Structure formats: structure tokens, C-alpha cells
Amino acid sequence: MRHTISVTVENKPGVLARVAGLFSARGYNIASLAVSETLDPTISYMTMVVEAEDERILEQIKKQLNKLIDVITITDFTKKEHVDRELVLLKINYSSKDKAKIESILDKYAAKIVSRKENTVIIEAMGDQDQIKQLLSSLQQFGIEEMVRTGKLAIA
Amino acid sequence: MKGANILIESLLKENVEVVFGYPGGSVLPIFDALFDAPLKFILPRHEQAAAHMADGYARATGKVGVCLATSGPGATNLTTGIATAYMDSIPMVAITGQVKTSLIGNDAFQEADVTGITRSITKHNYLVKDVRDLARTIKEAFHIARTGRPGPVLIDIPVDVQQQDTEFVWPEEVIIRGYKPTYFGHPGQIKKCAKLIISSKKPVIYAGGGVISSGAHKELRELAEKIKAPVAMTLMGLGGFPATNELSLGMLGMHGTAYANHAIMESDLIIAVGARFDDRVTGRIDAFAPNAKVIHIDIDPSSISKNVRVDIPVVGDCKHVLGQLLEEIKTSCDTTAWLKVVEGWKKKYPLVYKDKKRISPQYIMEEIYKLTKGEAVIATEVGQNQMWAAQWYKYTHPRSFISSGGLGTMGFGFPAAMGAKLGCPEKTVFDIAGDGSIQMNIQELATCVCNKINVKVAILNNGYLGMVRQWQELFYKKRYSYTCITGPDFVKLAESYGASGIRVTKKEEVRRALEKAISIDNVVFIDFHIEEEENVFPMVPAGEAINRMIGGMA
Numbered sequence: 001m002r003h004t005i006s007v008t009v010e011n012k013p014g015v016l017a018r019v020a021g022l023f024s025a026r027g028y029n030i031a032s033l034a035v036s037e038t039l040d041p042t043i044s045y046m047t048m049v050v051e052a053e054d055e056r057i058l059e060q061i062k063k064q065l066n067k068l069i070d071v072i073t074i075t076d077f078t079k080k081e082h083v084d085r086e087l088v089l090l091k092i093n094y095s096s097k098d099k100a101k102i103e104s105i106l107d108k109y110a111a112k113i114v115s116r117k118e119n120t121v122i123i124e125a126m127g128d129q130d131q132i133k134q135l136l137s138s139l140q141q142f143g144i145e146e147m148v149r150t151g152k153l154a155i156a
Numbered sequence: 157m158k159g160a161n162i163l164i165e166s167l168l169k170e171n172v173e174v175v176f177g178y179p180g181g182s183v184l185p186i187f188d189a190l191f192d193a194p195l196k197f198i199l200p201r202h203e204q205a206a207a208h209m210a211d212g213y214a215r216a217t218g219k220v221g222v223c224l225a226t227s228g229p230g231a232t233n234l235t236t237g238i239a240t241a242y243m244d245s246i247p248m249v250a251i252t253g254q255v256k257t258s259l260i261g262n263d264a265f266q267e268a269d270v271t272g273i274t275r276s277i278t279k280h281n282y283l284v285k286d287v288r289d290l291a292r293t294i295k296e297a298f299h300i301a302r303t304g305r306p307g308p309v310l311i312d313i314p315v316d317v318q319q320q321d322t323e324f325v326w327p328e329e330v331i332i333r334g335y336k337p338t339y340f341g342h343p344g345q346i347k348k349c350a351k352l353i354i355s356s357k358k359p360v361i362y363a364g365g366g367v368i369s370s371g372a373h374k375e376l377r378e379l380a381e382k383i384k385a386p387v388a389m390t391l392m393g394l395g396g397f398p399a400t401n402e403l404s405l406g407m408l409g410m411h412g413t414a415y416a417n418h419a420i421m422e423s424d425l426i427i428a429v430g431a432r433f434d435d436r437v438t439g440r441i442d443a444f445a446p447n448a449k450v451i452h453i454d455i456d457p458s459s460i461s462k463n464v465r466v467d468i469p470v471v472g473d474c475k476h477v478l479g480q481l482l483e484e485i486k487t488s489c490d491t492t493a494w495l496k497v498v499e500g501w502k503k504k505y506p507l508v509y510k511d512k513k514r515i516s517p518q519y520i521m522e523e524i525y526k527l528t529k530g531e532a533v534i535a536t537e538v539g540q541n542q543m544w545a546a547q548w549y550k551y552t553h554p555r556s557f558i559s560s561g562g563l564g565t566m567g568f569g570f571p572a573a574m575g576a577k578l579g580c581p582e583k584t585v586f587d588i589a590g591d592g593s594i595q596m597n598i599q600e601l602a603t604c605v606c607n608k609i610n611v612k613v614a615i616l617n618n619g620y621l622g623m624v625r626q627w628q629e630l631f632y633k634k635r636y637s638y639t640c641i642t643g644p645d646f647v648k649l650a651e652s653y654g655a656s657g658i659r660v661t662k663k664e665e666v667r668r669a670l671e672k673a674i675s676i677d678n679v680v681f682i683d684f685h686i687e688e689e690e691n692v693f694p695m696v697p698a699g700e701a702i703n704r705m706i707g708g709m710a
Binding site: 009010013014017018021022025056059060063064066067068069070071072 | 271272275276279280300332334335456457461
């Protein structure tokens with residue numbers, strides 16, 4: 001099962017390597033990881049989606065993260081009300097006959113076209129995991145050429 | 157003040173008495189500052205030994221051990237010693253030189269990414285790129301190494317930082333916002349523990365290295381005697397509870413006593429104190445102590461519920477938590493019937509060995525115990541020698557048994573014994589070695605002679621890498637694949653270094669040889685020619701429940 005947790009860490013070189021190293025050394029899986037500075041420039045904020053078969057593994061992940069000296073706080077969003085978003089950029093095939101169809105889909109998900117080429121467009125979309133999933137399946141029919149995503153951001 | 161001098165001043169501020177280190181290109185400024193520093197300095201013959209010496213010193217004294225090496229190969233040679241200390245939660249500060257900051261990442265001569273390499277084998281590590289951060293970093297490193305669950309901390313210092321000038325400011329206090337170890341147990345949890353303990357009929361205390369590192373041996377003894385519970389120890393816990401006490405079950409686990417393993421398996425309550433349910437202790441995990449509730453006291457929350465399901469977790473320092481428990485527990489539990497059962501197991505399954513043609517290694521350990529009256533510090537290598545030393549010497553004091561438990565590092569014992577001897581010069585210090593292990597750091601004979609480090613090395617010489625041979629005998633149809641090992645003439649070798657050597661081939665000579673070794677004011681190798689294919693028993697085959705032992709029972 002996937003769990004979203006956030007970690008505040010010292011904004012120092014090597015901290016990302018410590019966190020990533022911990023996951024690989026102990027055999028845990030990270031599905032996504034997003035890192036950025038916070039209002040306090042000495043602190044970075046990491047949102048990570050981790051895979052844990054059961055509660056015990058999730059507990060171990062949190063405890064092991066907490067053991068890192070550079071980790072300041074950990075928030076587990078599993079049972080906590082929170083807002084999460086992810087930004088996705090998609091390159092899809094485009095022909096003018098599909099214009100209306102595509103635009104109606106984009107409207108539904110508050111997504112927009114941010115770049116156009118002859119036969120493709122790049123779409124920017126934002127939303128929670130379900131919305132992104134639905135958008136992707138709606139756009140599948142036109143042929144998605146490429147996709148990049150930021151990984152989930154979460155805040156409580 | 158120059159960075160190198162700041163390092164020395166900081167070590168003095170931390171009350172460091174001895175540094176184990178080896179010079180090299182990237183630590184020249186530090187060595188220049190060491191030249192007239194009021195610090196004892198020990199020059200080993202291999203950096204790995206420097207780390208093990210610092211480790212042995214820390215285990216014997218409870219103080220932080222300090223080792224030092226140059227960049228690249230110097231630092232990578234330390235890593236086995238750092239990993240050894242990490243697995244056994246030993247406080248250590250390792251200082252390494254690094255190529256100058258402008259060359260980092262350029263594959264410079266003797267460059268290695270040491271903070272990268274040691275990230276997973278240190279409690280924390282630092283690369284100091286600005287001399288103004290140096291004093292604070294050293295203060296933090298010592299603080300992290302010795303507090304909470306202790307462990308090694310590495311400081312990597314580029315050579316130009318060692319040469320830079322700045323004002324020396326020793327910080328008053330350490331503030332690390334992400335690091336606040338819990339020392340006292342939660343009062344609610346303590347109450348729950350007390351209730352469970354009092355209602356228990358068949359309790360067992362399972363004591364590990366946390367008892368030693370937190371200095372909880374007095375509290376442990378008080379608790380055991382108050383609730384009348386037998387005490388089983390892990391390899392790391394030996395000495396945490398006196399083996400001579402009638403409540404002692406000795407060591408449990410793979411080569412533990414049968415009565416310790418039976419007691420754990422049949423118990424209705426396990427009180428785990430500073431232990432981590434390692435696979436060498438639990439055996440087959442789903443068959444482990446099926447009817448027992450588990451109280452787990454540990455300063456490291458991640459040790460709790462890692463391997464076994466725990467009913468009452470208590471995060472805290474063993475000494476503090478046991479103190480709290482002792483206050484909370486007003487009455488004793490009724491364990492009379494249980495202790496009778498345990499006594500029955502002790503009578504039925506004592507540790508035994510049979511004398512064969514050659515000297516029994518167990519007999520040598522018994523003689524060392526008798527001769528030193530249990531007052532020696534015993535370091536070990538890894539393998540059969542380690543298990544015989546654990547089984548056949550009665551440890552009655554904390555910090556009297558020094559062994560690489562977690563990592564199982566061959567070559568650890570000799571340098572660790574040297575570190576222990578430097579920390580406790582008044583004690584007789586033995587390294588119990590095999591002829592395989594001793595050859596892994598045998599070069600330290602020179603360091604012993606040069607610094608008059610008077611340790612006694614008992615080589616249990618059977619011509620085999622004995623523990624691996626034992627597994628090959630029992631589980632690989634006696635196919636002794638590359639476990640037959642030759643060595644030098646240990647007596648002549650010792651003598652060539654200026655040390656003393658004694659060869660012992662007969663049982664009758666054992667006692668006299670030991671007496672002689674102890675009386676000689678020099679490092680002594682005692683080459684005991686022991687029974688070649690003697691096995692360590694009892695033994696729990698890997699993956700079996702721990703009450704399914706084979707061998708060694710009368």
C-alpha cells in the first residue's frame with residue numbers, strides 16, 4: 001500500500017543522499033519524492049510516497065527516518081486530513097479534428113495547453129492522484145507521447 | 157588558530173586521552189600539530205587496527221574512542237572498524253583527512269568520497285568545508301557519538317581546512333534540532349510494565365548490550381532479584397549480569413545454553429532490556445517464545461517491533477527506565493515454581509565438553525577464568541574462539557567481555573584488546589583468538605612491543621577456520637572447502653617482533669603457560685594446539701526454533 005509522508009530536514013548538502021541511502025539500504029521503496037526549500041531557508045521539505053506492505057514496515061520507515069540526525073520532523077498523512085497535489089506535463093498527439101473533444105476534457109480537469117507544435121501539444125495539469133489518473137485515461141485515446149510528473153506534494 | 161590546532165584543542169576539550177592514528181598526505185597539518193600535543197598517540201601498523209583499538213578502548217572504558225587516518229586508502233581502511241562499532245553501538249569519533257576542497261570530486265590522488273562511503277555505517281558524518289565550522293562540528297560529533305544509542309561519527313577534514321586560520325571558539329552547548337534522544341520511559345508505559353511483571357508467573361529478563369552501554373548493571377541486578385526472574389544475556393550483554401548469580405542463565409541464542417533457550421521459549425513474559433531480537437538470538441522467528449508477552453526497553457525506537465511483536469514498548473535509556481520500574485514495582489511476583497523448572501533445565505542440560513586427544517579449548521577458557529578469578533578483560537576474535545570465550549568464562553563485570561557481535565569482524569580482537577589495555581592498564585587483558593583471525597591483524601605485534609601494550613593472546617590453534625569448518629561438517633557433508641588454513645610459527649613470529657611466545661601442546665602445560673604469560677611484562681602469544689575438529693555446542697541450526705538445539709548436552 002502507498003503512504004504519503006512528509007519530512008522536514010536540514011537544508012544541507014548530502015541530506016537527500018542520506019534519505020535515499022536509507023531507503024535503498026533497508027530495502028524500502030519510494031514511489032515519488034519531491035524536495036524544495038521552505039520559508040525557512042535552513043529547512044527543506046520532502047514529500048514522499050512510500051510503499052509499505054503493512055503497518056510495521058511503515059512504522060520502521062518513519063522510525064529509521066527519525067534516526068537520521070538531519071531529519072527534523074516527520075508527518076504521516078495516512079490517517080490525517082491533508083491536501084495533496086501533483087503537477088503533470090503531458091505531450092499528446094493533436095489534430096484539429098479533436099480540438100473540441102480535447103478542450104472539453106481539459107476544461108473538466110482545469111488543465112491547459114501550454115505549448116503547441118504541428119502535431120503535438122504539451123498539457124499542464126494539476127490535481128490529486130485520482131484526478132490525474134482520470135485525466136490520463138481520458139487522454140489515452142489521443143496517444144500520450146511523453147509524460148513527466150513532479151511527484152506528490154502534500155500539506156496538512 | 158589553524159584548523160589542525162583547533163582539532164587538537166577540541167579533542168582536549170572533550171577530554172580525549174589517546175588517539176589511534178596513521179599519518180598520510182592529507183593529514184600532514186594535523187600530524188604537525190600532534191607532534192607536541194599533550195595527547196597519547198598510538199601508531200598502529202594498519203588503519204583498520206586503529207579503528208578497532210579506538211573501539212576496544214571505548215568498550216572497556218565507556219569513553220569515546222578516537223581514530224585518525226588520511227584520505228583515500230587511509231579512510232577506506234578504517235571502514236571495517238567503523239562498521240564494527242556501528243553494529244555494536246560503540247561511541248567513536250573517526251577523523252579523516254580529505255583532499256583539498258578545490259580538488260574534491262576531481263578524482264585527485266588518494267581521494268575517496270568518504271562521507272558517501274560511510275553514510276550507512278556511521279550514526280552521522282560530516283565533511284567540514286569551512287574552518288569556522290570545525291570546532292562546532294567536533295563538539296557535535298562527540299555529543300552524537302556518546303548520547304542516545306551510541307555510535308561512530310566521522311569527520312572528514314580537507315587538508316586546506318586544516319591549514320586555514322580562524323578564531324577558536326568552543327561552543328557552550330550543542331543544539332541539533334533533529335536529535336533529542338529520549339532517556340526516561342513514559343510513566344504510563346512504566347505502570348503497564350509493572351502490572352504485567354507482577355502478574356507474570358514465568359518471566360525471563362533478556363539483557364543486551366544496552367545494559368552495558370547505559371551502565372544499567374546495578375539496576376538490572378536489583379530488578380532480577382526483586383522480581384526473582386532469571387536473566388539470559390546476549391553476546392553483547394555478557395557481563396551485564398553476573399554469570400555467578402544463581403539467576404543467571406548465561407547466553408541465549410544460537411550457541412547459548414540450552415537452559416536459557418528453554419526458559420525463553422517457555423516463558424510467559426520476556427523483559428527485553430537493551431537488546432534487539434537479533435536473528436542469532438531468536439532463531440526461527442515465528443516459533444520464538446509463542447506464549448510470551450514482550451516488554452521491550454530500548455533507547456532506539458527503531459529497534460522496537462522491528463523483528464518481533466512487542467506488547468509494551470518503552471523508549472528510554474535502560475538505566476533510567478529500570479530505575480523507574482524499580483520504583484513502580486512494590487511487590488515481587490511468585491516465580492518459585494518457575495525457578496524450579498529452570499533449575500531442572502540447568503541440571504539436565506549443563507554446558508559440557510569431552511576431553512579428547514588434544515587440548516580442549518573450553519578447558520583453556522576455564523583455566524583463564526580460574527587464574528584471573530574472573531577479573532580479566534577478555535577480548536575475542538570471531539568464530540569458535542568467540543563462542544568458547546562467551547560460554548566458558550564467567551563474566552561478572554560490565555565491560556569485561558569485548559567482542560564484535562553484530563558485524564562479526566575477524567581481526568577485531570587483538571587490536572581491540574590493545575585499546576582496552578590502554579584504557580584499563582591495571583587489568584589483565586586477553587585476546588582469545590583463532591589461528592585464522594589472529595592472522596588478520598597480526599602486524600599489531602609491532603605496535604604492542606613499541607608501546608609496551610602488554611596483552612596476552614591465547615591462540616586456539618586448530619589449523620582451521622573452525623566455525624566455517626563446523627558448518628561444513630554439519631551441513632555440507634564434511635566438504636572442507638578452503639577452511640584448512642596454515643599459519644606461521646607463532647612463537648618465532650612473536651619473538652621476531654620482540655614479543656614473547658609460548659607453545660602449548662599438552663593439557664598439563666596449559667595452567668603453567670598461562671601463569672607464565674601473565675607474569676611476563678610483554679605482549680605474549682600463547683599458541684595452544686587444540687583439538688582440531690572440536691565443535692561449538694550446543695548449537696541451533698540456522699532457521700530453527702531456538703529450543704531445537706543439537707549437541708553438547710549431557
